[in-house]
Amino acid sequence: MTPEEFREAGHALIDWIADYRQQIPQQPVRAQVSPGEVRQSFPGQAPTEAGNFAALLRQLESRVVPGITQVQHPMHFGWFPSNASLASVLGDIASSGLGTLGISWESCPALTEVEEVVCDWMRQLTGLSEAWQGTIHDTASTACVTAMILARERASDFSKNHQGLQAVPRPLVVYSTSQAHSSIAKAVQLAGFGQDNLSYIEEDAYTRAMLPEALAAAIESDIANGRVPAGIVCSVGATGTTAMDPVADIAAIAARHNIWLHVDAAMAGSAMLLPECRHLWQGVEAADSIAWNPHKWMGTILDTALFYVRDTTHLERVMSTNPAYLQSTADGQVTQYRDWGIPLGRRFRALKLWFHLHLDGIDSIRARLRRDLDNARWLAEQAAAAPDWQVLAPVALQTVCLRHVPRDSRGGELSGGALDKHTLAWVNEINQSGQAFLSPSILDGRWMVRVSIGVESTTRAHVEALWQLLRTSAERAAGRR
């Protein structure tokens, strides 16, 4: 394809995208397709001859769009927000258009240095000190695997350079809580520690935050039993209920035993753009690594996961390779991001953050986050005041965890399996309707519903409409029992 052909097709595509974004509110939130339906709409073999762009756009429309769950929809309240702000989309388009290659500083100096610039801007915007240096990973999952490997290598005196983890004489242990994101257990497993060496520390029964005294006791006990505490993953805004582990207390314990402390703030990092929220990760300066995703609530399109460390020497010692074909005269004077993560090649992801910050401005981003915090508080107040509704966890940010607990025929509160059945009945009805989308999840062994507020286009009116829908659906489900 020539640049002139690209120009013509590109204009058509931009119009298509603008139209598409405009009509999202008219789409069902959750895709209405059945398993296999999209796949079966495609031919079994690749096209051989070149086809035209108009035909491709029509196929995109007819085959792909019905298979999209609309996470940019103002009535999307599932999982966590996954905003793809149009300002950051433009940065992503610029990145694709430039067609750069990030495998070393030399392969694209601008790719490396703009990443340094925006990671430093984001450091300042979240109130972190100059002690931190950042890079962009694809996801917080990958950042966590990296952190677990950093922890492993610190505790094993760089076993990777010798006989590996398999020759480490005493078991290395990682600590977290049951609230931590599933990627934490996965990271611990992938890094080779083994699931049995992931120690889940007791949480506060209501806030679900890690109890520091329980952590200290577990560590003491492990040491007494010949095990080596290697890592702690502290969740700031855990997925289930946005539980906030107490970073300062945990960091003090980590420091006492020289344990790598990774702060997983995948969701809540966006809140740290707001000075009034920073108490939620108080003590973070004493951590060893931090990961958070601008591609969630802040809205810099996926994949934009920030990973900060203080000890970049350790990072590079663990992650570096230096083959002859990648050496250059700039070595030693520049950052080689290939030595800061797993992949060698990288896209020019920094442009997404730059465009987003430049075109929207941090002030407007902050205003939007405050709007969402406000909307979450409003919804929690409504639910707390309404008969039969329970708010199950503190609303630290923008997620409200709810159950509708109607009375059963004998006047007692519905409970056990019957309550589960009721919860899933009304939430699935809403999700299937396409009017809104919410994530059912399990808390204390029972299903509940997470209302995660924060889509860029979600206003108070949408949250009000949701609250109306929740009540109608739950009460209708209760009436059918």
Add this chain to the structure above:
Amino acid sequence: MTPEEFREAGHALIDWIADYRQQIPQQPVRAQVSPGEVRQSFPGQAPTEAGNFAALLRQLESRVVPGITQVQHPMHFGWFPSNASLASVLGDIASSGLGTLGISWESCPALTEVEEVVCDWMRQLTGLSEAWQGTIHDTASTACVTAMILARERASDFSKNHQGLQAVPRPLVVYSTSQAHSSIAKAVQLAGFGQDNLSYIEEDAYTRAMLPEALAAAIESDIANGRVPAGIVCSVGATGTTAMDPVADIAAIAARHNIWLHVDAAMAGSAMLLPECRHLWQGVEAADSIAWNPHKWMGTILDTALFYVRDTTHLERVMSTNPAYLQSTADGQVTQYRDWGIPLGRRFRALKLWFHLHLDGIDSIRARLRRDLDNARWLAEQAAAAPDWQVLAPVALQTVCLRHVPRDSRGGELSGGALDKHTLAWVNEINQSGQAFLSPSILDGRWMVRVSIGVESTTRAHVEALWQLLRTSAERAAGRR
């Protein structure tokens, strides 16, 4: 930013990209900036107020473009090709514009199912049997880490679910050669095996291919010494000289000992689109995993790395997590790609491959690859016939490894450190000039120059111009000695 603002800015950006791509041949190939120059052109803090798009485009032009090494330039012969075909760029733009979220089938059924479709198309186009199922990773490096973890878990009976690698009684060993890409050693280290348990097998002195009899002997010896062979990484088109390890012979040995065999065809996978090249990985059907990068020679923009496995049950058992908040009614009927790799969240990368195949057509992609093979053969013939030039390795694909070895003052061939100095002198002169770019690399302890042909826009005329430039520069450097 509203869709209408996006529409206006998007049109301007498309024009900018089309113009940019058109004038690449007039740019220096290697960026001419010094370390820190791009970074210093940016303000120290993020912008607070929203800025306009025209100003941002001007900054992109003035600050970023000078810091780009032009890997889409027809005179770029460095590393390996990293083509970002404009057809695939359009697919990437569509992906960004849609703003989808891939964390489960339910979060975007189309994202999962189009990935299944295109991975299957690519399987057929490279002549692989239906036994293989694929997914798209960011890079072959990440695919290799995944493969090494799969190898570790097979050899350790799922140690990750118990006490981890640290409790495995006998050392697990991985086999490869010194020609393997740096990401192989990194993957072995990250997966916890330890560098000492990566066994480099002897290579053929000319082809640099792994010697199967040496591999068999190493394995026997390790078993006799109480070590457990766990994985083999077989390079099909290794980075230095595109060396081709003999897959069939290696696979037979792997099968005999139940060792996980990973085929790293990061570069050479593109060649497998050509039936006449498939003898180069003959025996691949008996491997356990294969990785290759359409984002190299084939030209589907980075990041597009295909990863195929035969035993998806093993893959999912190693990589899966199933938290409550990601469960849905579709579970069991659909593919959950989060269980096929490290990250949870993924972009809609399949669109890049779909757009590329649809808009360019596989026939034209194949014709381009054949053009490049032809150009490489032509260059190798010129060098072989020219006085003082040496072709150092078989030209299996599109990479030609060269040295210019002039006579010294006593009529003997230049050698040792003096030859290194000469090689680096002429190649650095070319690279600094911006007229062309080549990767110096080390072979048998001495610097050489890799001419890697395969940029989408590189025609025979460009290769002829390069050959002229090589001779002029090398002879001038020799004359200055």
